[in-house]
Amino acid sequence: MLKLHLKSLPAVLGASLLCVVVARAQSATPAPDNGSFDVEQLFAGTCGFCHSDGGRAAGRGPQLMNSQRDDEFLHNRIKSGKQGAMPAFGESFSDAQIDQIVKYIRALKPREG
Amino acid sequence: MKKRWRNSGLPLVAGATLIVSSALAQTVDTARIETAGQNDWLTYHGSYKSHHYSPLAQINANNIGNLGVAWTHIPGRSTRGLQSMPLVADGVLYYSGSYSRVFALNGATGEVIWSFFPELDEALISRQTHSPYNRGVALGEGKVFVGTMDGRLFGLDAKSGKVLWETRLIDSQKLTVGFTGAPLYAKGSVIIGSQGGEWPGRGPIFAVDATTGKKKWEFLTVAGTDEAMKTWGNDSWRTGGGGGWMPGTYDSETNSILWGTANPAPLYDWSGADYKTQGARPGDNLYTSSVIALDIDTGKLKSYHQELPHDAWDFDSAVGEFVMLERDGQKYVVHPNKGGFVFVYDRNLGVKNVWRLVENINFVKDIDPKTGALIGRRDFPVGKVTEVPLCPFIGGGISWNAGSYNPKTGLYYKIGQEWCMTLDIQKTTPVTTPQVQLNIGADFKMVPPPSGEIYGHLDARDPITGAKKWEVRFPEPPLGSVLSTAGNLVFVPDSRGILHAYDAETGAELWKHNNGTGHQGGIVSYSVGGKQYIAVTAGFGGMLADEYAPNFGGVYKSMPRDDGALVVFSLK
Numbered sequence: 001m002l003k004l005h006l007k008s009l010p011a012v013l014g015a016s017l018l019c020v021v022v023a024r025a026q027s028a029t030p031a032p033d034n035g036s037f038d039v040e041q042l043f044a045g046t047c048g049f050c051h052s053d054g055g056r057a058a059g060r061g062p063q064l065m066n067s068q069r070d071d072e073f074l075h076n077r078i079k080s081g082k083q084g085a086m087p088a089f090g091e092s093f094s095d096a097q098i099d100q101i102v103k104y105i106r107a108l109k110p111r112e113g
Numbered sequence: 114m115k116k117r118w119r120n121s122g123l124p125l126v127a128g129a130t131l132i133v134s135s136a137l138a139q140t141v142d143t144a145r146i147e148t149a150g151q152n153d154w155l156t157y158h159g160s161y162k163s164h165h166y167s168p169l170a171q172i173n174a175n176n177i178g179n180l181g182v183a184w185t186h187i188p189g190r191s192t193r194g195l196q197s198m199p200l201v202a203d204g205v206l207y208y209s210g211s212y213s214r215v216f217a218l219n220g221a222t223g224e225v226i227w228s229f230f231p232e233l234d235e236a237l238i239s240r241q242t243h244s245p246y247n248r249g250v251a252l253g254e255g256k257v258f259v260g261t262m263d264g265r266l267f268g269l270d271a272k273s274g275k276v277l278w279e280t281r282l283i284d285s286q287k288l289t290v291g292f293t294g295a296p297l298y299a300k301g302s303v304i305i306g307s308q309g310g311e312w313p314g315r316g317p318i319f320a321v322d323a324t325t326g327k328k329k330w331e332f333l334t335v336a337g338t339d340e341a342m343k344t345w346g347n348d349s350w351r352t353g354g355g356g357g358w359m360p361g362t363y364d365s366e367t368n369s370i371l372w373g374t375a376n377p378a379p380l381y382d383w384s385g386a387d388y389k390t391q392g393a394r395p396g397d398n399l400y401t402s403s404v405i406a407l408d409i410d411t412g413k414l415k416s417y418h419q420e421l422p423h424d425a426w427d428f429d430s431a432v433g434e435f436v437m438l439e440r441d442g443q444k445y446v447v448h449p450n451k452g453g454f455v456f457v458y459d460r461n462l463g464v465k466n467v468w469r470l471v472e473n474i475n476f477v478k479d480i481d482p483k484t485g486a487l488i489g490r491r492d493f494p495v496g497k498v499t500e501v502p503l504c505p506f507i508g509g510g511i512s513w514n515a516g517s518y519n520p521k522t523g524l525y526y527k528i529g530q531e532w533c534m535t536l537d538i539q540k541t542t543p544v545t546t547p548q549v550q551l552n553i554g555a556d557f558k559m560v561p562p563p564s565g566e567i568y569g570h571l572d573a574r575d576p577i578t579g580a581k582k583w584e585v586r587f588p589e590p591p592l593g594s595v596l597s598t599a600g601n602l603v604f605v606p607d608s609r610g611i612l613h614a615y616d617a618e619t620g621a622e623l624w625k626h627n628n629g630t631g632h633q634g635g636i637v638s639y640s641v642g643g644k645q646y647i648a649v650t651a652g653f654g655g656m657l658a659d660e661y662a663p664n665f666g667g668v669y670k671s672m673p674r675d676d677g678a679l680v681v682f683s684l685k
Contacts, residue, residue, distance in 0.1 A: 044539035045379070046551040049242065049311070050659070054537065054556035058663035060656065081239050084192035084211075084654065084675055088239045092548060111537075 037097050039104035050086075055108050061086065065108035074102045141202050141252040143300050147365060152640040154201045157249050157295040157360045158515060159637070162437040165517040166597050167638035171645035172684055173600030177614050177624040183646060183683040184223030188214055195652030195677030198249040198295060198594065198635030206639070206648060207271075208679060209247040213261045217274060221641040223681065227274030234263040237285055240548060243308055246655055248359070249295030249635065251303060254323050258303045260292025266305055266319070268326050278326030283307050288314050289549045290356070294433070299363035299370065300409050302329060309334070309356020310375040310429065311551050313543040316355025316401075318372060320412055330412030334374040334400050338414060346395030352543035352552070353394065354378030355401045359433035359513050367460055369406040369415055373448065376429035377401040379554030383538050385494035388423045393540070393554065397422040402429045404448055406462055416462045418485060420450045425492055426476045427507050428452030436518050436525065440577060447518075447576045449527065453510020454480050457577055468579025470572060471510030471529045473562040476503060498536040502560050506532040508657045512592055514633070518576055519597040522617050525576035526603050530590035532567045533560050559664050567664075571595065571605050573620060583620035589665050592657060593632035596647070606632030606649050608661060609668050628680050631672055633658050644683055652677020
């Protein structure tokens with residue numbers, strides 16, 4: 001399940017927003033577990049539609065593993081998107097969460113086996 | 114007050130209208146679309162019979178060498194290419210580009226009669242993935258109808274392009290999705306289906322009064338009846354996906370519209386074999402990945418066949434072709450499924466046969482040709498699917514563009530796609546606020562089939578039995594629609610940008626022309642002033658085309674994904 005608890009995130013504004021998210025989502029979906037923002041599942045749910053193999057290979061979108069782009073570029077691209085290529089997620093995720101996504105991208109390794 | 118649309122009724126309207134004056138005096142109505150006069154192309158699938166065939170034969174196998182470009186039109190702002198099917202009525206060509214830009218052009222010269230650029234919610238569109246392309250318009254009652262990515266349907270005056278009405282049908286701000294598919298006009302109604310599939314929602318199909326723009330009815334493809342509600346365990350219908358994003362057709366004999374529906378969400382379930390009780394959406398998930406017949410007046414479900422119960426592979430039924438045929442006194446409806454099978458039905462959607470267009474299929478071992486039941490289905494638990502890749506790839510054995518049935522040869526010309534994918538199935542939870550997000554349920558990657566290389570093929574087959582007469586192979590799957598004509602020709606616009614013409618009887622290539630960029634839209638034929646034309650949209654990019662550069666390299670590396678043109682051919 002996509003875990004949206006924010007105890008590890010400092011952004012108060014983002015936390016407020018996502019508390020609302022959790023509350024309103026309960027009528028439509030099971031309540032998210034407690035825990036940190038689960039970026040791996042975010043990729044399996046949303047990002048991986050374009051970033052193949054969970055960001056490890058080029059597909060509709062570029063390969064993210066070993067990206068030469070700096071953190072600021074990745075953060076801004078996730079937040080603001082690129083017309084006709086990358087959706088903007090600035091209204092869906094807080095800056096702190098986007099930082100978590102960038103951190104996940106930096107840690108991507110080839111799959112074993 | 115915020116202006117919501119822009120229209121350019123140019124000074125040349127008067128002159129252009131004179132050239133095609135007889136045209137606009139005639140109304141496009143249900144009877145005329147049903148008859149499908151040879152000079153026109155009045156609805157997305159050519160006529161309600163969905164043949165994508167032109168009875169014109171001025172351009173034919175004997176003189177095709179003299180075919181050349183008559184004129185081109187550049188729509189501009191072709192983000193993710195050009196994907197629409199042009200329509201033609203009485204010498205006027207109507208077509209749409211990205212951002213639902215609509216043009217009315219003189220069919221003989223390409224002169225612009227009018228254009229319509231709706232003012233869209235750009236912030237919303239920037240959040241969308243399956244956007245901002247548009248796949249076509251509908252004609253009827255002196256109007257042009259077009260849907261938008263921000264959830265509206267417009268009715269435009271066919272003579273001037275002025276907005277006669279606009280109707281908001283879905284809350285795209287919340288649902289994120291909108292309309293990319295062409296509407297269908299029939300019997301005073303405009304039918305249009307929303308996007309859906311991997312987007313958590315309930316995938317509505319709408320009927321709107323063509324005169325007033327008032328909504329007549331709405332059918333929910335996810336749990337739209339009490340019977341269907343029981344096929345979604347754990348309230349999963351609330352985020353079920355569905356939708357009907359390509360236009361179907363109208364059957365006047367049964368007073369029904371026939372429509373194909375999209376897949377459920379998440380795309381890939383982790384239920385394993387116990388999909389009836391386990392996983393993200395326990396049950397058959399009606400009416401996703403189905404063909405449905407709705408009463409055109411009421412929207413009530415009359416009959417259906419779920420091609421893939423509990424679709425766990427994204428091989429949906431949204432392909433809009435319902436090819437109407439008669440043979441030996443029997444009436445048939447032929448419908449291709451994304452999984453690579455072609456279903457043959459009677460007019461009430463009773464299964465009469467199922468045949469394979471595609472070689473590389475392993476999501477099931479087979480489909481029973483007598484009942485349509487799936488045999489030996491692969492339902493995955495959480496984990497990797499790598500040793501035996503899933504075939505076909507998420508792009509499908511069959512994509513959304515149309516094939517062509519030629520009544521003269523009795524053959525159905527259809528593109529098949531041979532490719533596979535590896536997956537890592539994972540549990541996900543649908544995100545519905547503040548805006549709905551994609552719900553896939555896996556990481557995945559394109560891989561070649563176990564038997565060899567990725568390729569595409571144009572098949573010439575018997576539409577009822579599937580018997581193959583000939584095949585032409587392509588190094589990468591073509592993504593555009595196919596056109597056949599009474600001139601013994603089959604036209605295939607391919608992904609590299611080449612428009613091919615083949616002998617309809619033998620498959621021999623007779624002519625080709627490089628349009629300079631890949632094709633992934635429509636192709637039609639029409640006649641103005643006694644002269645036959647072939648019109649094709651060129652312009653690459655989008656949910657499948659974007660896979661070509663990283664996977665195939667070559668010409669795709671430099672191919673723009675924000676450009677496009679309408680190219681029109683005639684004999685020199």
